[in-house]
Amino acid sequence: MAIEIQEVTTRRALKQFIQFGIDLFDGDPSYCPPLWLDEWNTLRRDRNPAFEVCESIYYLALRDGKVVGRIAGIVNHRANEHWNVR
Numbered sequence: 001m002a003i004e005i006q007e008v009t010t011r012r013a014l015k016q017f018i019q020f021g022i023d024l025f026d027g028d029p030s031y032c033p034p035l036w037l038d039e040w041n042t043l044r045r046d047r048n049p050a051f052e053v054c055e056s057i058y059y060l061a062l063r064d065g066k067v068v069g070r071i072a073g074i075v076n077h078r079a080n081e082h083w084n085v086r
Contacts, residue, residue: 001063003063005062013060016067054078
């Protein structure tokens with residue numbers, strides 16, 4: 001029953017990453033899910049021009065093979081240079 005942390009490195013895992021965010025709030029009457037294709041294009045390095053100056057890494061949390069959480073780490077190098085921060 002331990003939680004396993006898995007880096008998102010495949011298209012299948014990225015689809016799970018996106019779908020978990022949508023499924024998490026399914027049934028909430030105030031939730032307006034994002035357009036799936038927009039999420040896909042935003043998170044893919046080959047589709048989003050922001051990745052010319054940014055780096056990202058995505059992780060899924062799995063329990064018994066089922067996605068139970070997700071997290072993304074994003075670094076915008078251009079913004080960091082502009083604001084002189086790390």
